[in-house]
Amino acid sequence: MFRFEIVNRSDKSMARVGIVNTKHGVIHTPAFIFCATKANVKGLTIDHVKNSGTQIILSNAYHLMLQPGSDLIRRAGGLHRFLSWDGPMFTDSGGFQIFSLGHGSVSSEIKGTRFGDRRRTLLCVTEEGAEFRSYYDGRIVKLTPESSMQIQMDLGADIIVSMDECTPYHVSKLYTANSMEKSKRWAIRSLEELKKEGRQNSQALLAVIQGGIYKDLRQESAHFANMNDFPGFAIGGSLGKTRSEMYDVIGMTTEMLDRSRYTHLLGIGGIADIFEGVKCGIDTFDCVSPTRIARHGAALVKARELLKKSQKHMNLNNAIYVDDFSPIRESCQCYTCRNFSRAYIHHLLRSRESLAGSLISIHNIFTMNRLMADIRKAIAEDKLDEIRNDWC
Amino acid sequence: MFRFEIVNRSDKSMARVGIVNTKHGVIHTPAFIFCATKANVKGLTIDHVKNSGTQIILSNAYHLMLQPGSDLIRRAGGLHRFLSWDGPMFTDSGGFQIFSLGHGSVSSEIKGTRFGDRRRTLLCVTEEGAEFRSYYDGRIVKLTPESSMQIQMDLGADIIVSMDECTPYHVSKLYTANSMEKSKRWAIRSLEELKKEGRQNSQALLAVIQGGIYKDLRQESAHFANMNDFPGFAIGGSLGKTRSEMYDVIGMTTEMLDRSRYTHLLGIGGIADIFEGVKCGIDTFDCVSPTRIARHGAALVKARELLKKSQKHMNLNNAIYVDDFSPIRESCQCYTCRNFSRAYIHHLLRSRESLAGSLISIHNIFTMNRLMADIRKAIAEDKLDEIRNDWC
Numbered sequence: 001m002f003r004f005e006i007v008n009r010s011d012k013s014m015a016r017v018g019i020v021n022t023k024h025g026v027i028h029t030p031a032f033i034f035c036a037t038k039a040n041v042k043g044l045t046i047d048h049v050k051n052s053g054t055q056i057i058l059s060n061a062y063h064l065m066l067q068p069g070s071d072l073i074r075r076a077g078g079l080h081r082f083l084s085w086d087g088p089m090f091t092d093s094g095g096f097q098i099f100s101l102g103h104g105s106v107s108s109e110i111k112g113t114r115f116g117d118r119r120r121t122l123l124c125v126t127e128e129g130a131e132f133r134s135y136y137d138g139r140i141v142k143l144t145p146e147s148s149m150q151i152q153m154d155l156g157a158d159i160i161v162s163m164d165e166c167t168p169y170h171v172s173k174l175y176t177a178n179s180m181e182k183s184k185r186w187a188i189r190s191l192e193e194l195k196k197e198g199r200q201n202s203q204a205l206l207a208v209i210q211g212g213i214y215k216d217l218r219q220e221s222a223h224f225a226n227m228n229d230f231p232g233f234a235i236g237g238s239l240g241k242t243r244s245e246m247y248d249v250i251g252m253t254t255e256m257l258d259r260s261r262y263t264h265l266l267g268i269g270g271i272a273d274i275f276e277g278v279k280c281g282i283d284t285f286d287c288v289s290p291t292r293i294a295r296h297g298a299a300l301v302k303a304r305e306l307l308k309k310s311q312k313h314m315n316l317n318n319a320i321y322v323d324d325f326s327p328i329r330e331s332c333q334c335y336t337c338r339n340f341s342r343a344y345i346h347h348l349l350r351s352r353e354s355l356a357g358s359l360i361s362i363h364n365i366f367t368m369n370r371l372m373a374d375i376r377k378a379i380a381e382d383k384l385d386e387i388r389n390d391w392c
Numbered sequence: 393m394f395r396f397e398i399v400n401r402s403d404k405s406m407a408r409v410g411i412v413n414t415k416h417g418v419i420h421t422p423a424f425i426f427c428a429t430k431a432n433v434k435g436l437t438i439d440h441v442k443n444s445g446t447q448i449i450l451s452n453a454y455h456l457m458l459q460p461g462s463d464l465i466r467r468a469g470g471l472h473r474f475l476s477w478d479g480p481m482f483t484d485s486g487g488f489q490i491f492s493l494g495h496g497s498v499s500s501e502i503k504g505t506r507f508g509d510r511r512r513t514l515l516c517v518t519e520e521g522a523e524f525r526s527y528y529d530g531r532i533v534k535l536t537p538e539s540s541m542q543i544q545m546d547l548g549a550d551i552i553v554s555m556d557e558c559t560p561y562h563v564s565k566l567y568t569a570n571s572m573e574k575s576k577r578w579a580i581r582s583l584e585e586l587k588k589e590g591r592q593n594s595q596a597l598l599a600v601i602q603g604g605i606y607k608d609l610r611q612e613s614a615h616f617a618n619m620n621d622f623p624g625f626a627i628g629g630s631l632g633k634t635r636s637e638m639y640d641v642i643g644m645t646t647e648m649l650d651r652s653r654y655t656h657l658l659g660i661g662g663i664a665d666i667f668e669g670v671k672c673g674i675d676t677f678d679c680v681s682p683t684r685i686a687r688h689g690a691a692l693v694k695a696r697e698l699l700k701k702s703q704k705h706m707n708l709n710n711a712i713y714v715d716d717f718s719p720i721r722e723s724c725q726c727y728t729c730r731n732f733s734r735a736y737i738h739h740l741l742r743s744r745e746s747l748a749g750s751l752i753s754i755h756n757i758f759t760m761n762r763l764m765a766d767i768r769k770a771i772a773e774d775k776l777d778e779i780r781n782d783w784c
Contacts, residue, residue, distance in 0.1 A: 038743045039736070045727070045750060048437065068714070068739040076717050076735055084731040322460065325468050335437070339476040343468055344431070347460040351430045354746050358437060 002158065002204035002231050004262040004283075008380045014254060014281035015379045020262055022088045022158035023202055024080065025055075029262075030278045030375050032269060032368045033058045033090050033286035038067070039083045041365075042291055043358040046084050052334060052362055053369035056088040056159075058286050061151045062097035065143075066136040070154035078156035090286065091157040093148045093190075093208075096236070096266065098122060098132050099166040125165060127182065145186040149193040149205075157203065159264075161234050162190035164208040169238040173214055176238075180210040180217050184224045191228065206234040206264060209257070213240045213249055222256035232262030235282075239268070247276045254281040270312075271300070271371065275388045278375055290368050294360035297349045299328045300367040302391055316360065321346040334366035394550065394596035394623050396654035396675075400772045406646060406673035407771045412654055414480045414550035415594055416472065417447075421654075422670050422767050424661060424760045425450045425482050425678035430459070431475045433757075434683055435750040438476050444726060444754055445761035448480040448551075450678050453543045454489035457535075458528040462546035470548035482678065483547050485540045485555040485582075485600075488628070488658070490514060490524050492558060517557060519574065537578040541585040541597075549595065551656075553626050554582035556600040561630040565606055568630075572602040572609050576616045583620065598626040598656060601649070605632045605641055614648035624654035627674075631660070639668045646673040662704075663692070663763065667780045670767055682760050686752035689741045691720045692759040694783055708752065713738040726758035 001023045008017035020027040034041055034049065036057045041049045049057065059079055064070060076082040080089060099122065123131040129144030148163040164183035167176050187207045194200050207225035211217030225233050235253050239246040250265065257263060262284075265277050269287020277285060290300065298313035306314060314328065327337035328345070336345075336359045348356035371391060378387045393415045400409035412419040426433055426441065428449045433441050441449065451471055456462060468474040472481060491514065515523040521536030540555040556575035559568050579599045586592050599617040603609030617625055627645050631638040642657065649655060654676075657669050661679025669677060682692065690705035698706060706720065719729035720737070728737075728751045740748035763783060770779045 038740075038745060040740060040745050040747045043435075043746050043750075045437070045440065045747070045754075046731070047727070063743075067743055068735070072715055072735065072739075075715060076733065082733070082736055082739075084736075323464055323467060335439070339438070341468065341474070343460070343464065344474055347464075347474075348430075348432060351455075351459055353430060353432050354435050355432045355437070358435075362437075 001201050004232065004260075006260070010279075010379045010384060011382055013279040013384065014259070015278045015384060016281060016283070017376045017379050018262070018283055020088070020159075020283070022204070024086060024088045024158055027055045027088050027284070028376060029283040030274070030372055030379075031055050031284045032274070032290075032372050033264075033284055034290065034365055034368075035060075035286060035288045036083060036085075037288070038063045039073075039079065041361070043295065043354060044291075044361055044365075048335065048358075048362050049365060050085075050087070052366040053373075054087070054365060055369070056090055056284070057085060058090040058092065059083075059155065059157070060094070060097065061091050061148060061155065062094035064155065065094060065151050066134045066141070070151040074154035074156075078154075080156060088159070089157040090159040090264075091152050091155050091161070092266070093161045093163040094143050094151065095130075095148065095163040095208075096166045098130050098143060100168075127185075129163075130165075145189040146193045149190050153194070153197055153199055153203065159204045159206065159232070160194075161206050161266075162187040162208055162230075164210055164236060167210070167212060167237055169212070169241060173212070173217070176210075176212040176214060177217055180212075180221050180237075183208060183210045184221065187225070187230070188228065191230065204231040204262075206230060206232045206262075208234045208236040208266070209253055210237040211253075212238045213245065215252055218249070218253050219256055222253060226256075226258045230261070232264065233257050234264040234266050236266045243273075246273070247280070250277055250282065251280045269368075272392045274371070274375070275384065275392065278379070279384065290364035291361045294364045295357035297356065297360065299360050300364045301329055303389075305329065316342060316345050316356075317349050318346075328360075328363050329367075332363065332366065332370075334363045336360070336363040336366075393593050396624065396652075398652070402671075402771050402776065403774055405671035405776065406651070407670045407776060408673060408675070409768045409771050410654070410675055412480070412551075412675070414596070416478060416480045416550055419447045419480050419676070420765075420768060421675040422666070422764055422771075423447050423676045424666070424682075424764050425656075425676055426682065426757055426760075427452075427678060427680045428475060428477075429680070430455045431465075431471065433753070435687065435746060436683075436753055436757075440727065440750075440754050441757060442477075442479070444758040445765075446479070446757060447761070448482055448676070449477060450482040450484065451475075451547065451549070452486070452489060453483050453540060453547065454486035456547065457486060457543050458526050458533070462543040466546035466548075470546075472548060480551070481549040482551045482656075483544050483549040483553070484658070485553045486535050486543065487522075487540070487555040487600075488558045490522050490535060492560075519577075521555075522557075537581040538585045541582050545586070545589060545591055545595065551596045551598065551624070552586075553598050553658075554579040554600055554622075556602055556628060559602065559604060559629055561604070561633060565604075565609070568602075568604040568606060569609055572604075572613050572629075575600060575602045576613065579617070579622070580620070583622065596623040596654075598622060598624045598654075600626050600628040600658070601645055602629040603645075604630040605637065607644055610641070610645045611648055614645060618648075618650045622653070624656065625649055626656045626658050628658045635665075638665070639672070642669055642674065643672045661760075664784045666763070666767070667776065667784065670771070671776065682756035683749075683753045686756045687749035689748065689752065691752050692756045693721055695781075697721065708734060708737050708748075709741050710738075720752075720755050721759075724755065724758065724762075726755045728752070728755040728758075
């Protein structure tokens, strides 16, 4: 059922345009995957997610296993039916959240950017799996490669991910190496569990490529994934401390991977990062940022539409927008820009009305989808750098 | 432009079916008016409000004069354009909020149900108008009948209300009488202000009928309104302490009013109250409850669909709904019931996702509109009591 096809390649980089075929429809790649963490895109009815050009959404096994439980979602007819989405869907394994929370911090720690002070919830990691304390109700929960597969089979997404031990930046190379080796064994167990249930054709299992910032470890992880019948890859683990280090790690990793297979980059989705990722041959991206920044009043616009060069987004909290009756972007065809002004959204933000976040989320989702469509077109025409300068 | 037409009358009560014609379309009455207090129906994009069968929405002059200011909304092209609603719209005068907050409490105090302990914000009331402290930024604001009209003209709603002194339950008859007399003078000043601007045909000014629970005072207030060229009435002031007292006050007041004119009941909108109001000849109702209770997890259903007789709503927080995969109401055609289960909404409530309130709000709005359509049909067929038993 799952099939990835490359329909166009850039001459100047590894960028490619592809089509992912799933049981729930096709995804034109490069594509952005929007986060419906707890089985909903925060603050949005699903019709607005769909009508903003969204091809695929992502839910988190970690959150859903704790509340409402994957068994309940299976009994509801699967996640598609539960949240009323009939398009392609992606779930992660739960590993990332367990380890990122468990190491005492959130995802930024994985990215090497800071140490957190959150109470550690990861209790132990063995060859079998990991034990952690539920953030939801404090009970002790065990996750193994097999149980992560069972959860992801209950949820029924079209693209799923093998459980890995996600290592943070601040560990030794030896730790990273051992962890990568364990993730390989876990990936094999995941694949076996999926095959045991006969689901390997309806749910595409991605092998997570680990190895941190170390070329030889990434090589080993990539070689392993190439040698086994995973229909695609998800690049995970630490990508280094700086942007340029991240681009290096992504670039060296994709070069090692079988380029005929679908490749996802886990948890990265800034606009500049997307351009770099696409040039490295990444097919899909996921990130909470388009909707998270929206709830704080930040709208995605092109570089020249910003007030200052130092800004990354249009901050609609800014008093300059109090009587600005133009839409966020004049030429934007999203529901928000067709109907509402910056002044109206500024008023909603000041009034602490949640609709502000919803309207900006609609705009940001539409904009990300528009960006990806522009990128697909630009790859075919070899104009990626031109549109990059327009957007960044 | 504003025209009210009675198209059907009940033989058994004063209930009638009507059509209100406005510049922005017609309203089939009896109708429910949904609150968009701060220029938005909380948590809902306006397309969902419209697609749930809504004919008319109400915004509050009080909130909008403080934030973002009526002048800004006028410059935005009026409230219709600001919030992107092209149907009929209603604004109140601001009087109710000033006096209900000012007397040290919220609306329940006006209704005689409790004393509040909120800091008094009403600074003084004179013949000219009222001075109060803004809840928004603490500045001192003056509202007069003329300035309330100017604000409502800035907003540009189709149906507007004269500023009145809204008296609470716990005042003497003499106070109520003096206040009613002052409201009469303020109503005349409001009408003059509207005529001065030549807006009396595009914005229908309702006279507020005051007089508390006193028949002779209500009579005087009604007589005054009948004798002047207000195109309709809004019944306000204290309606007594109990439900039955409220129905008595409404009934005696409508009997005194010119029955050819449109009559609104201010701030009342429980389902049982609507049936009683309709029988007294009320044409429209407004109340925040359908969306307010939704945000707390309560869905409107018919009486037999409740778990217990003591309940008024379906409380979707209840653990009984954890794996109930049916929609809120099996036969309901609202967006929520066509797409989502009780179990899904229960999950969103548990996860504290705001989408829960949005989805239940959509259902509750659709249901109120369905109820009003049922009522219009039942009046024509003289079956009001039958459908009342079905709903209450």
